[in-house]
Amino acid sequence: MFKISSIRSILESTLFVWIGLTLIITLAGNSLVLPDWLQVVGRSHPILLHFPIVLLLMGLLFFWIPGIDKKPEIREIGEISFLAGCNFAGITVLAGLILAQEEYTGEILTWHKWGGLVVFGGCVLLYFFRAIQANIIRLSSVALAIAIIATGHWGAGLTHGEDFLLAPIQSNEIEVIPLAEAEIFGDVVQPILQAKCISCHKEGKIKGELRMDHIEGLQKGGKSGPFVLAGDFEKSLLIQRINLPEDDKKHMPPKNKAQLTEEELLILSEWVASGASFEQKLVTLPAKNELYQLASVKFEGNKIYSFDAADKEDIQELNTSYRSIQALFPESPALDVSYFGISAFPPKSLSDLKIVKDQIVRFSLNKMPLAGVDLKFLKDFKHLEELQLNFTDLNADQMKVISELNTLEVLAISGNTVDQASIQNLAKMKSLKKLYLWETAMSSQDQETIKKALPETVIDFGFDGKGIIYDLNSPIISQAEMIYQDSLEIKLSHPIKTAEIRYTLDGTEPDSTSSTIYTKPIFVTNTGKVIAKAFAKDWNGSKPTESVFMHSGIKPSEFSLVYEPNSKYKASGPATLFDLEKADASNHGQKWLGFQDEPMVLEVDFKGLSKAKEISLSLLYNEAAHIFPPEKVSVQGLENGTWKTLASNSPAVSTKALSARSELLTLELENTNYDKLKITLTPLAHLPKWHQNPGDKAWVFVDEVIFNQ
Template identity: 85%
Template sequence: MLKISSIRSILESTLFVWIGLTLIITLAGDSLVLPAWIQVLGRSHPILLHFPIVLLLMGLLFFWIPGIDKKPEIREIGEISFLAGCNFAGITVLAGLILAQEEYTGEILTWHKWAGLIVFSGCVILYFFRAAQAKVIRLSSIVLAGAIIATGHWGAGLTHGEDFLLAPIQSNDIELIPLAEAEIFGDVIQPILQAKCLSCHKEGKIKGELRMDHIEGLKKGGKSGAFVLAGDFEKSLLIQRINLPEDDKKHMPPKNKAQLTDEELLILSEWVATGASFDQKLITLPAKNELYQLASVKFEGNKIYSFKAADPDDINELNTSFRSILPLFPESPALDVSYFGISAFPPKSLSDLKNVKNQIVRFSLNKMPLTGVDFKFLKDFKHLEELQLNFTDLDSEQIKVVSELNTLEVLAISGNAIDQASLQNIAKMKSLKKLYLWQTGLSNQDQISIQKSLPETQIDFGFDGKGIIYDLNNPIIAQEKMIYQDSLELSISHPIKTVEIRYTLDGTVPDSISSPLYSNSIFVKNTGKILAKAFAADWKGSKVAESVFMRSGLAPTEFSLLHDPNSKYKASGVATLFDLVKAEAANHGQKWLGFQDEPMVLEVSFANSNNPKELSVSLLYNEAAHIFPPSKVSVQGLENGKWSNLASASPAIPLQASSARSELISLSLANTTYEKLKITVTPVPHLPKWHQNPGDKGWVFVDEVIFNK
């Protein structure tokens, strides 16, 4: 058995080994290339650090025992404990220096690193000068104990965040932000990033050279590309990574971290789709916008409407092909009323709104022919806050009535000629927070005058865009559901009310000349896809907005899969394909069946030979996540014991990655005398050369198979 003296000798010798290695790594800095196996030691730093803390503090306590010089046995135990602590401190500092080379940077790291070196140096000095005067030793032990605590605090800040230590005693009061003041990024997006991403992308730990603890870092992006690009899912690193399969090493957040919820995935995707602004107010989005509807729920409690909700039957009856009435935001009694379709607008229908007059908060009559319409009915809307009357040929008497609406906070009367009498009436509207006066014929002097009269109002006079061509935002397609039974209403809107919206239902991209012009809601009775684009003079046409719709017809009496879906993407099994619930494109981890190694082979049969003539397969495409169109979809029919081909399709392989989206492949069957159908959906065997992982197996994701006569 080793004697105490031998143990002391060994520990003192090894101490110089740690001192030497520490000096080498500290002085060599980033120029030193360490082998991969050394990183294992570095990553053990959080495990090792508890040993020196305990041993050193215990050893320091021995220096305070009264009369310890007269108790050699106890003194020796204290010195050996302290010496062992010094050794563990050396090993821990070494591991920390190695770990610091793995994407840790920032001021906190600097403090933690040098504090650790000071603690190690202080331990060594105190040990070898332990025979000094007791007062000096005790004072030094206090300083060293403080350094140990400070080092641990900065280390916790690196791992858990700067406020980790004091968080329990800090105020947890959350500042309530009114809906009108809420910012899309600061109040909706940033809290999600802080909760799910910040631990790996902040000062002190910046994985992939991406900092997410301030806006400048987000705008700069990381070593793999831009964090977000407005409307561009393909090049936005955020969208790429959150939509990868969870077992992919590039999936974010990492699979051992808390994952984004379905709602958070959708919010982040919609933020990028709507422009990825860092300073836009939430209230500027249309009420029908999906991001607005998802995010406004967070703030709805701050905007309380005390009036009762309208009768749902009244609202349903008032929703027509030329008028839309919707809650201002989910579960709100406040209503947003919009008219659309100039040719279908009946002025007399305005009187129909008397049953919901106490709930109307927003009212839009943009581009409606309002010449000669008596506006006195607006005085019945006791809670009207926003009125949209752009390009409606208003006269001075109508504007006079509008100016008397004391509850108005937002007024948009762009595209109407404003005379001096009307300008004087508008100048009296002190309750206005926002006023839109584009293309109203006001002179510079008129603009200065109205701004002086309404100093607290944000007035938008428009701008001279000559010579500058801007991209239009995508139009917004709204439909109550994707899978329906009888008929389905499709409506299209755009935040700029003066644009033309063109659409197609045959799969072709809309153009500004020959494609149908959208004016009223579209009613469909089949399965297909709508594509829409916005056009306006002096603007670039928008990108294509698209949405699928599926009419459910025949339900099979028997169905089975020959191959099980991948265990990670199995939803509710084969029943998922016939539950008439459309899965979200933004989250392929739920309600989709995923196939990679084997094709999806589905066999179905129908009662009483009530066989369908066509079928549609609902698919997910998300090339960045390896989810591609199938290489082939084939349909076979069993007749007299033999399978024969009834239909097939081989979609084109995309030439680049696009955003996650739902797609349809519809096939007409050659005959209907079959006893059973077999539908085979085959994934692409090799991803194309342009892909980030060329040659890998592709995935196919299916959520519904629809049959119709």
């Protein structure tokens, strides 16, 4: 049997082995090539680290036992425990240094690495100089214990995240994000990545050279390819890996980690299909879009209502030329009711709403003439949460009725005179979360009174200039359709009614002096683009907003493509270009024809039809997804057996990545002396230097070709 002295001698000797190996690996760094079998030793680091922590802390306690110098048996047990802990610390540090050479980087790793070396070095020095003054030893033991705890904390941060230790005592309150502000990536996609992916792809631990804890890392991608390519499932690393069988080594998340739910899989897939934007807001998606339907219920305003839905036929019957009744969000029983058109407003029609009184949650009568109208019917709406009554000539009696609606959370009564009696009634509305009181003739004292009465309510008294100049919101463009046959009505509006809207139809940006002022609906009979801006005194002009409109024109009698579109983006083939159905800019996988390796070459014939003088091409631009304007567009006419150029263009290329958008390119033909036409769109051969993938081939996406005389 070994004696204690023999065990001590062996442990002291092996300690120098660990010291030597540690120095070699530390000083050699990444230049040292280690055999594969040592990776197994490295990966045992998380298993080994518990031994030195326990043994070292236990050994440190012995330094604090009073009179231990007079108790050699107890002292020897403590020293042997501490010496064993030093050996395990050496082995653990070696394993950690080997493991760090795999795919671990970052500031936390640096702190953990050097913390481990300090602990190992400290325990070796403390052991061999244990005979010095007791007070110094005790102070050193405290410092070493702190170093052990700190190093363990940094290690936990590498494995479980930086806030792992303090997470239980941190606030669990979740910020409620309004649907209007929710971003697809930041508020829908990123939380999934944080929960299921980032533990292996963050600072300190970057597997596959893919870092997912910031957007730049996601945009850069990993060593196996790009993280996502908009609309491209085949080349998007994310989609590839999450759809592999769980037993596959490349499946993500790894088999031993929490897996994605069916809903999370759908959200990630629909995000890529919808353009994989890192900035796009959720509300910009169509209501029928599957990603919108999956994600919208997570945000404020989309809470679950337990009451039954109204009869669909009743809702359909209640929708009229002056009244709109819609579900608050897809599949919700809650209803949003709005009246519009002052001249057509019949006050008696308010009684029609009794049939859906249990489902109305939002109700808008903005600008309706409510003078003398009895508002007691509102009390029947027992689930009413938001009431919009701006500029409706309310009186004190009507205000009193409104103040008795205990379910209201949002009330907007801007543009109405609020007298003292009304202020007293409003002060009783403790359930209000938001109250809008623009242009209500309230004095500063009245405003202070209502703020004190409703301290938990966000109250908006409107804009007070005071020399500050703000930017106006962009105007709203409303049109029934983008592709039309006879004529199209286009309406422009702005939430600030005193704002002046100016617009152009020639593709130029409107200015505040020479551009046409919008006073009535615009009727167009051609193909083009409307661009609008808003201007007002003491405000900066808005950013321009635009929308294309396309006259259906002449459909060729024959048409064909010389080269087939890419198999991933072929929609319905060449017929797609003439189906008069405008494709959605946010969904690249449907109704768009995509060309990359070959140009789009379209040949058309107008046998028995009038010949076109003008051609309009509906294109998709999305630089982040490699979808750019064509390098060149040319139109050739076949005259007497020879192709002659009738029009050409080289559209400008953006100097940065912008959001996905539809653009309209129109060319006028020099003459109509042709038998056939050939339209060629040549993709950009090399992406520009500023792009994240400079030099790669660009895509050309087209969904409609319109011919007009």
